[in-house]
Every structure is written in structure tokens, then in C-alpha cells.
Amino acid sequence: MVSIPGKGLTDHDQKGFSAVCGNSAVSGRLRLRLAGTKWRHSPLHGQAYQGAGSYAAICGNGALALCSAECVGLSRAFAVSRKGIGPMKALYALSLPVLLLMLPNAARADCVNPAGVEPDIIYNRDHKTYQFCDGTNWQSMAGGGMRYIQPAGCDNAPAFFPFTAQAGLAVSTLVTSNIATITGMDAGCTATVSVSGASGSPEYRVCSTSDCSSVTQDWTAANNTIDMQGKYLQLRATTSASAGTEFTITASVGPVSSDWSITTLPADCSLSPVGTVCADGTVYAGTSPASSTPMYVTRCDGGRVWGGSSCGGSRLNTSWNNGNSSGYVNTSVSDCAAAPCAGTADGRANTTTLAAADSDSGAGGTQPHAAAVYCDGLNIHGYTDWYLPSLPELDVIIRANNPDLTNGTGDDNTLGDFAMTSYYWSSSEGNSALAWRQRVSDGYSENTSSKYVAIPIRCARR
Numbered sequence: 001m002v003s004i005p006g007k008g009l010t011d012h013d014q015k016g017f018s019a020v021c022g023n024s025a026v027s028g029r030l031r032l033r034l035a036g037t038k039w040r041h042s043p044l045h046g047q048a049y050q051g052a053g054s055y056a057a058i059c060g061n062g063a064l065a066l067c068s069a070e071c072v073g074l075s076r077a078f079a080v081s082r083k084g085i086g087p088m089k090a091l092y093a094l095s096l097p098v099l100l101l102m103l104p105n106a107a108r109a110d111c112v113n114p115a116g117v118e119p120d121i122i123y124n125r126d127h128k129t130y131q132f133c134d135g136t137n138w139q140s141m142a143g144g145g146m147r148y149i150q151p152a153g154c155d156n157a158p159a160f161f162p163f164t165a166q167a168g169l170a171v172s173t174l175v176t177s178n179i180a181t182i183t184g185m186d187a188g189c190t191a192t193v194s195v196s197g198a199s200g201s202p203e204y205r206v207c208s209t210s211d212c213s214s215v216t217q218d219w220t221a222a223n224n225t226i227d228m229q230g231k232y233l234q235l236r237a238t239t240s241a242s243a244g245t246e247f248t249i250t251a252s253v254g255p256v257s258s259d260w261s262i263t264t265l266p267a268d269c270s271l272s273p274v275g276t277v278c279a280d281g282t283v284y285a286g287t288s289p290a291s292s293t294p295m296y297v298t299r300c301d302g303g304r305v306w307g308g309s310s311c312g313g314s315r316l317n318t319s320w321n322n323g324n325s326s327g328y329v330n331t332s333v334s335d336c337a338a339a340p341c342a343g344t345a346d347g348r349a350n351t352t353t354l355a356a357a358d359s360d361s362g363a364g365g366t367q368p369h370a371a372a373v374y375c376d377g378l379n380i381h382g383y384t385d386w387y388l389p390s391l392p393e394l395d396v397i398i399r400a401n402n403p404d405l406t407n408g409t410g411d412d413n414t415l416g417d418f419a420m421t422s423y424y425w426s427s428s429e430g431n432s433a434l435a436w437r438q439r440v441s442d443g444y445s446e447n448t449s450s451k452y453v454a455i456p457i458r459c460a461r462r
Helices: 085-094 096-099 349-358 369-376 391-402
Strands: 012-021 026-033 038-041 055-058 065-069 078-082 121-124 129-133 139-142 166-169 174-176 192-194 203-207 215-219 224-227 232-238 248-254 256-264 285-286 296-299 424-428 432-437 446-452
Touching: 012 432, 078 096, 192 203, 215 224, 232 248, 285 391, 296 391, 349 369, 349 424, 369 424, 391 424, 391 432, 391 446, 424 446
Parallel strands: 166 256
Antiparallel strands: 012 026, 012 078, 026 038, 055 065, 121 129, 129 139, 174 232, 192 224, 192 248, 203 215, 203 232, 248 256, 285 296, 424 432, 432 446
16 A cells, blocks of 8 residues: 655646546546545546545646545556646656655655655645655656755754854964854755855865764865755864964855854964964974073974974984084183083074184184074074074973973973984083083983084074
């Protein structure tokens, strides 16, 4: 027995038709009305098919004959045509929906708005077409074809979905929003999803899981029509190239919109925690003991550059002098016999002296102090005033990077990109053959390292 409820029908009056329901035919004129929960008809002439208290009916534009839940004899097919067109031609036009309707009851699934199960049929007054439930959506039967028609009057306005404002961001950096849950819509009710913003090249993605491990719509800036109920929405955009600048991104789902703001750090980020990446791309490292002013380091070690998400390139291992193990020169930088070398605290002054001094008395001309010369000539993050930090300054930097001076405890590399088990050169000199260096993992410093040893460096400015 096949059930074809008459949901969504209104009173209709159709003249001149022939109809087939099972093996029985009706012709003439029917008037259909809904009384309580049963459909009624009143044939003006001709024989109307009936069975067990149910009725055949012609509705809408005469495209379909319907039987109620009690209709018997619907063993082969049903069809309808206007007068003058044979019922078998109309039967052929409706053959695909008929086959779908004759699936066993065990294969039924749910449709919504209105509720129904496969193979229920409704008449959609807004779109003026019959629809059948295919187990998921109400499909149009217009012209014998199938297309999805969104249920009339469904709720495509979600509850408000907030995005958390982000501030203190580095310039020209791609950032992502929190993942917002979309609720409050009717299931199966689609809505237009869009994103806009004057700057930042905003995009959105739609996910079916709360961590976006499963993506329904990948990153895009284009408008899309999507069933959003129970799904997740995330935004991304690129921050301004200027310090202290806010971008506002607007995401819309149907008629509901939500703003997300992203703001870069002000030019001076010294009021922020150490390790903060400033708007200019430098990293705040604390206060220089030489000047009691804010001190900043490069985002990456010497030889490496920031690639947008990480440092890339080969780390530079360089000697303090020109790499020769003879011909040492004792420069005019004050010698430090024991840490903390407070007398040589000014790395900027040390670097200026070393960059101009000869590092090898055994070679002709002026041989460079390689570590100091590298920082002195560095042009990065928009600055050229970089220097090789003194031992007291390097100690501040290393303690900012690894506060408890214990490697592997979770607070390592606060400033980023340090080689945690390596020593780093300072600009503090020990004597003609030795210079001071400090280990990142535990802060241990020594002046027993020969100047020709090649190790990493991190340049600073203030």
C-alpha cells in the first residue's frame, strides 16, 4: 500500500480532465476542499473512483491525481492529463517520481518544513508545483523532472554568531578568527553566506566539525548558498601593514551579520609582555641595562628571515673575529674578566667600535669582526641601527626567552627562533684571544671561547 498524503493543498477547481488512479478512471469536474483531516470531492458528472473511504482528486494545474492514505488499487501507477491528452502520455511523464513513490516503506527517511517521509507528496503554493519527499529534501515534480525547492517559509535567520576581536597583532600577518557555531535555523533551510571588508582580503570557510577538521566549504571570498544549521563558520584576513590600525571584517549568514575586528600593535609595544611581536616585526625583549630603555631583537636569528608563519633560511654561525686563530687583536672595548661585565654593558657602543677595528694583526688591511659587522650592517624590519648585544644585554634577552633558565619546561623560546642548546656571541671582549658568549638553555656564560669559533648571533636595537 502506498501512502500519498495531500499536505499543503488548498481548494482548487479544475475543468476538463481525465485521470487514472490504479485501474479506475474519472473524468469531468471535481471541486476539492479540506474538511478536518479528510479531503472531499463532489463530481458534477462521471464516475469518481473511491475505495475504503478515500478519494481520487485533481489539484492545482491538473498535473497530478492524488489518493489518500486509505486508497486501494494503486498497484501500478497514477497519472493525470488535461482533456485531450491521453493518460498514458502523462503517466510516462511522471514515471520517474512514480517509481520513487513505490519504494518500500522500509526505505523511508525524513524531510522537513513541512515534516514528511519518503514518498510523501505536497503542493507548494509559493512555487506552484507538486513536490515529493526523496528522503532528504522536497523535490519538484514540474515537467516530470526533479529539482530541490526550499520549503516555503523556512527560517534561514540564525542566532547571532559572535567573533572575538583580536588586538596586538603583528603587521601584514594572516590571522584566523574563532570558530563560530551557527544555530537557530531550520534544518534544510539554505542561506547566503558572505564576507566583506574594505581591507585585509577577508575569506571564510564552513565546517561540519567544531575544530574545522572536516570542511564543507573551503576558504573563499565568494558568496555561497549553504544549509548552515549546525555548521561552523571561521574567518581569516591579513592585518594592516601599519601600526595601530584596525580592520573590520563582516560575515553574513542570511539576514544576520557579525563583525570581527583585527588591530595591529602600536609602534611602541614596550608596555606589552616580553616576547610580544611588535607592529614593525621586531620582538620586545625587555629593558637594556645600558640605557634603561626598551630593547628589541630581530624576529629570527642571524641569517634567517621571517616567512609569514615561521623563520626560514640557514642559521648563520659566525666567528667573533675574522675566523683566524692567530693574529688576535685586543680592541679598545673594555676587557671584562668576570661576568656580568657591567663595564661593557653598551652593546651599541661596542658594535660601533668593533665594526671599525681590525681583527687580525697578521693579515694586511682591516679584517672584520664578523659578528659585530653583521649586526652593524643589518637592514631589517625597517631599521638599520642594529647591534651585537653586550653580555649584560644578552643575559636580559636570554632570560626573556627562557625565564626559568631550564630547557624543556614549556617556557622556552619566548622570543622565538633561538637554538636552545647553543651559545650566542655577545659584543663583550675578554682579552685579545677570547670573547664572551652565553648559552640559551641555562644562561651559562663564559669567556673561555676563542674569537674564531663560529656560533649563532641575535642582533638587537633600542
